Amino acid sequence: MNLSKTASVCFLSALLGQGLMAQTNWQVQPATIKTRWAKEVSPTNALPEYPRPQMVRENWQNLNGLWNYTITPKDAATPSGYQGQILVPYPLESALSGVKKPLQPSENLWYKRTFTKPVLKDGEHLLLHFGAVDWQATVYVNGKETGSHSGGYQAFSQDITNALKDGENEIVVKVFDPTSEGIGPHGKQVLNPANIYYTPTSGIWQTVWLETVPADYIAGLDITPDIDKGILNVKINAPAGTNVELIASDAGTEVSKIKGKAGTPLKLPVKNAKLWSPANPFLYDLTVKLTKGGKTVDQVKSYFGMRKIAIQKDEKGVDRIFLNNHAYFNLGTLDQGFWPDGLYTAPTDNALKFDIEAIKAMGFNTIRKHIKIEPARWYYHADKLGILVWQDFVNPNQGLPEGAKAEYEKETKETLEQLHNHPAITTWVIFNEKWGAFDQQRITEWVKATDPSRIVNGHSGEMLYVNEQLRSPSPNAWVSADMTDVHSYPDPMNAPAEPGKARVLGEFGGIGVFIPDHQWNSSSAWGYIQEKAAGLATKYTIMNQHLKLLEAEGLSGSIYTQPFDVEGEQNGLLTYDREVIKIPFEQMRKIHSQLNPDLGTIPEVTAKNADLTDPGEVYSKMLQDYINGRRDPDFLFKMAMMAQQAGDKNGANMAGGAYITTLQAPYTPEQLALILQFTSSTKDKGFGVLQEQLQSQNAKLEKRPVTVKLMNIVFRDVIDPALQKSGDTPDWNAIANSVKPYGEPGEEIFLRAKTVYTFNKQDWTNYASVANTYLEKYGQNIPEQERNMFQQAINNSKNQ
Template sequence: MKTTVCSIFAVVLFTFFNLSVKGQYKMQPVSIQTRWAVQVSPVNALKEYPRPQMVRSGWTNLNGLWDYAITAKDAAQPAVFDGKILVPYPLESALSGVKKALLPSQNLWYKRSFARPDIKSGEKVMLNFGAVDYQCWVYVNGTLLGEHEGGYTEFSFDITAALKAGNNEIVVKVFDPTGEGIGPHGKQVLKPENIYYTPSSGIWQTVWMEVVPEVSIAALVMTPDVDKGVLNLEVKGKGKPEIVVYDPVSKQEISRRFASLEMTNDGAKGTIKIPNAKLWSPGNPHLYDITVKLGDDEVKSYFGMRKISVDKDAAGVDRIFLNNRPYFNLGTLDQGFWPDGLYTAPTDEALAFDIRAIKAMGFNTIRKHIKVEPARWYYHADKIGMLVWQDMVNPNQGLPEGAKAAFEKGAKETMAQLHNYPSITTWVLFNEAWGQYDQERLTKWMKGNDPSRIVNGHSGELLYVNEKLRAARENPYVAADMTDVHAYPDPMNALKQPGKAQVLGEFGGIGVFIPDHQWLSGSAWGYIQEKPAALAAKYKIMNQHLQLLEKEGLSASIYTQPFDVEGEQNGLMTYDREVVKVPFAELREIHKGLNPEVAAPSWLAMTKLVSAKDADLTEPALVYAKAIEEYLKGKKDPAFLKKLVMMAGQTGDKAGTARFGAAYMNTLKEPYSAEDIAFMESITKKVTDKGFAILLKQAGTDRTAYVKAMNVIYADVIAGFVPKADSKPDWNAVEAAIKPYGLPGEEMFLRARTIHLYNQKDWAAYVPVASAYLEKFGSGISESDRQAFQAAIDQNRGKE
C-alpha cells in the first residue's frame, strides 16, 4: 500500500512538473510545420544520446528550457534575462519559443542551473556541446572555462574545478554575425541583394554532461581496410585498452584483444583482423559493434567495412567503385533545413525520416550540402544505408582577413569529427567558386589527411544554366578524384580526364507548387516550373538521359533537391515533409535503371517507416477556378483568402495574387506576426502594393522587412532609371523618386549608385558617393562589399 501511494505521488508530482515547465514554453507561429513539431516539449527536447560513435552509460542531458537575453555586443552579462528559450533549437526558429533575429551588433546569452553530479576522487565532469553558431564563451559559476569558434563542430570543457556543492550555473555568450563575419556560414545569408535561408544562431545541437574517470578514452579513430580484411584502430588515451568486436547479426564475438596494440604518445594503435568481413553498402548496411575499455572507462561504438575508390571498369573507363565494384552514386542534394527548427530537426525520428524518405525514393547517395549535421544524422545514414558526399561549409565568399584560417580550421575539425562514419565516402572541398582559393593545395591536403575516401575538389566549377556556361576557370579539377559539372535544369556529363571519375554534382531543380504546404505564400522558385501532373514525366526523361550518360562514363548524379527549402519549391517533397510530389514507388521504378538494388526486398524493408501523402495531380487552374467561384459567392474568411493567394501564384495569375493578397491583408491586424510580415514580403512587388506601406512601417524594427522594402524600391523605382549596365541615369531624378521611402529608399539609392559607378569605373563620381554610402550604411553591409568599396575609394581618392 505504501509503495502504491508513493507511486501515485510520484506520478502526480511528475505531471505537475511537466505542466509547470510546459507553461513556460510555447512554440512560436510558423507558416508550415512538420508532423514532429507537436511532439517537442521542454522535457523531451532531443533526448537521445548525442554521440553514437562513442557511447558511455552515464550522462546528463542539458537540453530544455534555459534563460536567454539579447544585448549589445559590448554589453556585460545581463542581470535580468529576457525570457526562456528551448535548447537546442536556434534562436530564430519557431521551436525555440523565441523566434527572433540576432544581429551582427548583438550577443546572445544563455543561462541555466544544474546539480553537481556525484563524482569520485579523480573523476572529471565534461561539459559537451554538439554545435554553437558561431563563436561562444562558456562560464561555470562565473569562471570562464573556454571559448570556441566555428558553428558546425563539437567541443568540450572539463568543468570539474569550477563546480561547487548543490546548484551550479552555466552561462554561454554567443556572437554570430552570420554572413558579416569571417567564418563559414553556409546558406545562412541575409543581405539586400542575396537572400538565402533564415539564419540559425546560438546553440543548435545537444548540450550534455558526462562523468569520466581520470584515465579515460579521448577518441577512437577507425579506418577499415577491405583489401587486407582489417580494421585500423587508434585509441586516444593513456594506457592499454581492451577491445571486443562483435557481430550483432550473427551474434558472434569476432575479436577480443587486450594490450596488444602498439603504444603511442597519445594512446595505442594497431589492426584488428575481421575474417570473412561482411561489407557495408546501401543494399546491405552491415555494422560491427566494438567495445573499448581503458582502465575504468568503457565506451561502445561501431564500424563498417567499406572501401571507396576510383578505378577502371572492364571497359577501361574511370568510375567510382564501392567495395571494388563500379557503383553509380545516384544522389540528391540535401540541405538539412526544417520549417520549425531551421538547422535543428524537431526530433530524432524526424532526423532519421529524411534519410529513410530519400532511400524510399530510390536514391543511394546524399550530398550533404554546405552543412555539417549532428552526429546522429550520420549514425542514421550508417544504419539505414546511404552513401554521403560531405561538403565543407564554404568560407565567407569575400574572403575577408581571417576567413581562410577559419575555413581551414573548420574543415580540419569536420574531417576529424566525421572520420569514423562508413556512410561518408566523399569529401567535397568547394562549391561553385564560393570563396574558392588555393584549390590544389587544399585538395592535396584533404587527400593526404584522409586517404580512405575520395575527394571532389570543386563541385560545379563548371556551371551551366539553360546550357549557358556561367563559370569556368583553368584546371578546375586539379588533384581531385573526379571532374564535376553542375547543369540546370537538364543533365550533362562532366569533362573526361585521366584517372578521374565523371560526375554531375547538381542538376534538375524542377519547381512544383503545392498549395497549403508553402513557406512563402506567393513564391515558387525553381530553375523551371512544372505542374504536379507533369513532374513525373519530366523527371523520368531526365533520368533516362542519365542512363545514356552513364553508358558514356558518368559515375554519379546529384538531383536538386529532395525537399523544398523556404522559398525554393524544387523538392521532390514539400518542406513540411507531408506531400511527396511523385509517389515513392514510381520514383523507385524511375531510378531502377541506375540503382537496381531498389527492387530488392531488403531495400524496401529499410523504407517501411516512411509515409507521406501523394500530390494532387488535378489541373491547378481548375481547382483555382472553383475556388474563385466560392469567393464570388461570398466565401472570404482569412484562411480561404490566403489559400486563394497561393493558388493564384501556382497558376501565374498576377492580378489574382494582387487582388486576393490585398483582401487577405485587410484581415490582418497590428501587431503583425512574423508570418504576417513574411506573407506581405512574398506578395509585395511594387511600392503601390498594400503590403509595401506596412513593410516600410515595420522596417524601423524588423531587418527582414527593411531588406524587402529595399528590394521592392530597387525593382519598382530605381531599376527603370538604369535599364542597362552602361546607362547614364539622372541620379537627381532617382533621388527625388525615392524620397518618400525614408531610410530604406536612401540606402538602396546610395547602394545602387555606388555599384553602378563602381562597375562603370567612373571613379571621380564614385568616391564621394561610395564614401557617403559607407559612412551612413556601412555597418549593415557584408564585409566583402565593405572592403571592396573602401579599397576602390582608397585607390581613387583625389580623382573626384
C-alpha cells in the same frame, strides 16, 4: 549496434536534467508550415537521445531543455538579467526555440541554466559537451571561463571539474555569430536570405550534455576498415601508460579481440568479413576497454562497418567508383538538412531519421550532404540504414576576408577528425562551385593525405552549365581530385574523362513544382525550370533514362537537386514539411532501378501523393468565386498564392491587397511577410504597417529588406514621376519635401536618386555634395564596387 538499453538510460537521465528547468511559458512560435514532428516537441523531451552513438557511456545527463536567454550589444558586459527562455537545442531564429528572433553581427546571444553537481569519486571528471554552437562560443561555469570554441558545425568538450561547487552550479554560454559577415564558414545561411540562401541558425543547435568519466579515460577512437587485409585499423586516444582491449562482436557473438597500448596503431582481425553496403548495411559491435594495472578503468561501446571505396577500372578499362571492389553507380540526391520549424535542427530524432529513410524509399543509394555537418546521430542512422554519403565541407566565407582561410582549414580539420569513423561517408567534397575556393591543389592533396581511406571530390561543380551554357570556366579543373565533376541544370550531362578519375554529375535537375498549402514562402516556387505536378514524373523519368545512357559512356555517379523543398526553393521531391511526395515512392524506385537495382530493405515511410490537378484550373475557379463576391480572409490568402503560381500577377496583387485590408495588429511574422510581398504603393495599407515595423524596437521582419521595399515604392510613386515631369531641370528641393512623409527610406532613396542622376548627367557641381552625404549616411548599404565608383567620381569632380 543495439542501443536500446542505452537509449532508455539516456531518456531517464534527460528527464532528470530537464526537471530542474521545467517551465510553462515556452511555446512554439508561428511558422508558415511545420513538420508532423513539431507537435511532439516540448521542454521535457527536446532530443533526449544519446548524442554520440559511436562512443557510448551510460553515465551522462542531457542538458537540452529550457535555458534563460538574452541578446546584448557585442561589447556589453555579462548580463545581470535575461529576456526570457529558449528551448535548447533549437536555434534562436527557429519556431521551435520559442523565440524566433534574428541575431545581428553587432550582438551577442547569452544562455544560462543551472544543474546539480553529480557525485564524483576516485578522481572522476565531469565533461561538458556541445554538439554544435554557431559560431563562436565562450563558456562560463560558476562565473569562471572554462574555454571557448569557434566553428558552427563541430562538436567540442570542456573539462569543467575544477570550476564546480557542491549543490547547484551555473552554466553561461556567450555566442557571437556574424554569419555571412564573419570569417567563419556559414554554408547557405545569410543574414538576408534569398533564393539559394536561407534563414540563419545562431547559437546552440545540437545537444548539450554532461558526462562523468574516470580519472583515466578514453578520449577518442580512430577506426579504419581494410577489407583487402581483413583487418580493422584502430587507434585509441587515452593517457600514456594505459592499455586497451578491443572486442568485435556480431549479434553478441565474439568475432575477434586484441590487446595493446593506448595511442599505438592496432590491427583487429575481421576474417571473412560481412561487408557493409547500402543493400546490406551490416555493422559490427565494438567494445573498447581501457586498463591500468590490470584493471578496467573505462569502457565505451562503439560499432564499425567493413567497406572499401576506391577509383578502379572496370572490365572495359573505364575509371569508375568501386564499392567493395565492384563498380557501383552512386545514385544520389542533394540533401541540405533544413527544417521549417527547426531550421538546422530536426524537431525529433525520428524526423532526423525520416529524411534518410525517405531518400532510400525513393530508390537512391547516395546522399550528398550539402554544405552542412549534421549531428552524430544523423550519420549513425546513415550507417544503420545504409546510404553512401558524399560529405561537403562547409565552404569559407566567399569574400575570403582576412582570417577566413585559416578558420576554414581549422574547421575542416576538426570535421575530418569528427566524422572519420562513419562507414557511410565515402567521399569528401571540398569547394562547391568554387565558393571561397583557394589553394585548390594543396587543399585537395591535404585532405587525401589526411584520409586516404576515402575518395575526394576536389571541387564539385567547378564547371557549371545552365541550359547547356558554361557559366564557370576553370583552368586546371579537378587537379589532384579523384573525380571530374560538373553541375548541369536542368538536364544531365557527363563530366570530361581524365586518367585515373571517375566521372560524376555533382548536381542536376532542380525541377520546381509548387504544392499549395505546403509552401514556406508562397511568393516563390523557385527551380531551374518549372513543371506542373502532373508532368514531373515524365520529365524526371526522361532525365534518369539519360543518366543510364551516360553511365554507358562512363558516368559513375549523379546527384539530383533535391529531395526536399527548402524555404523559397520548391524543387524538392518532397515538400518542405515532408508531407507531400511529388512522385510516388514506388514509382520513383522503379525509375531508379536501372541504376540502383539492389535496394536492400525498403524503409516504411508515409507521405501524401501530390494532387495532379492543373493549378491554373484551380485558380480559375477561385477567380470566379471572387467575381461572385467571395472575400473571406482565408480564401483571399489562398487566391493570392494560387494567382502567383498560375502567373496572374494582377490577380495576385488584387487578392493580396484585399487580404491585407482584413488584417489587424498585432501582426504575425507570416502576415508581415505577406504584407511585404503584396504592398506596391504608398497608398496601400501595408505601406503604413511596414513603416511601423521600421520604427519598432521589436520588429518581426528584417529591417533592411523592408527599407529597400519602401525605397523602391517611394521612387516609383513619388520621385520617378517628378523626374519624368521635370525633364532636364528637376526641382530637387520640391522632391526632397515630397519624400519627407516617408521617413528614412524616403531620405535614403532621395539621396541615392540624386546621386545617380547627377552622376549619369556628369553634373559634377551638384554631384559631389549629395554623393558625399549619401556615402556618409548610407554607404554601408551599397556594394563595395559601386561605393568605390561613387567615391572615385567625387575625387575626380574636385579637379573638374
